[in-house]
Amino acid sequence: MDLCTTVDVTIEPGRRALVGTGIAVALPVGTVGLIHPRSGLAAKYGLSVVNTPGTVDAGYRGEIKVCLINHDPDRAVELRRGDRIAQLLVQRVELVDFVEVGSLDDTSRGAGGYGSSGGHAGLVKEGS
Numbered sequence: 001m002d003l004c005t006t007v008d009v010t011i012e013p014g015r016r017a018l019v020g021t022g023i024a025v026a027l028p029v030g031t032v033g034l035i036h037p038r039s040g041l042a043a044k045y046g047l048s049v050v051n052t053p054g055t056v057d058a059g060y061r062g063e064i065k066v067c068l069i070n071h072d073p074d075r076a077v078e079l080r081r082g083d084r085i086a087q088l089l090v091q092r093v094e095l096v097d098f099v100e101v102g103s104l105d106d107t108s109r110g111a112g113g114y115g116s117s118g119g120h121a122g123l124v125k126e127g128s
């Protein structure tokens with residue numbers, strides 16, 4: 001579902017703005033709302049969502065707001081009330097009970113992350 005701004009707003013290059021959508025929802029327990037940027041506005045204006053994807057808890061009953069950011073280094077983004085600024089996806093989530101343990105099982109990845117699998121010249125391991 002597309003989300004629209006309830007206000008006119010101009011976002012200068014590199015700046016952000018929290019805008020209301022006028023929408024409140026009661027999501028079923030076991031689901032989550034995810035606020036994603038719109039690809040068209042991202043490609044054309046550099047407009048995105050700061051905390052993408054924004055998380056709307058199932059228990060949240062307030063107005064959904066979107067924290068927009070203008071990544072364009074030169075041009076301001078002008079938005080008018082009613083413009084579609086982001087999109088809301090609803091997904092099922094696992095409801096888990098976390099259990100504290102002393103160690104974790106082994107996997108082929110182990111603790112490697114943040115480029116440890118390579119794939120780019122700038123990701124070579126230290127010392128190699």
Ligand SMILES: O=c1ccn([C@H]2C[C@H](O)[C@@H](COP(=O)(O)OP(=O)(O)OP(=O)(O)O)O2)c(=O)[nH]1
Nearest residue numbers: 035051053054055056057060063064065066067
């Ligand atoms: O882009 C967003 C993200 C969140 N929310 C609303 C719904 C969500 O359920 C609530 C809290 O969001 P989150 O848990 O991400 O915020 P927090 O900074 O951790 O605040 P809190 O302490 O209120 O949980 O704010 C929005 O309207 N838009």
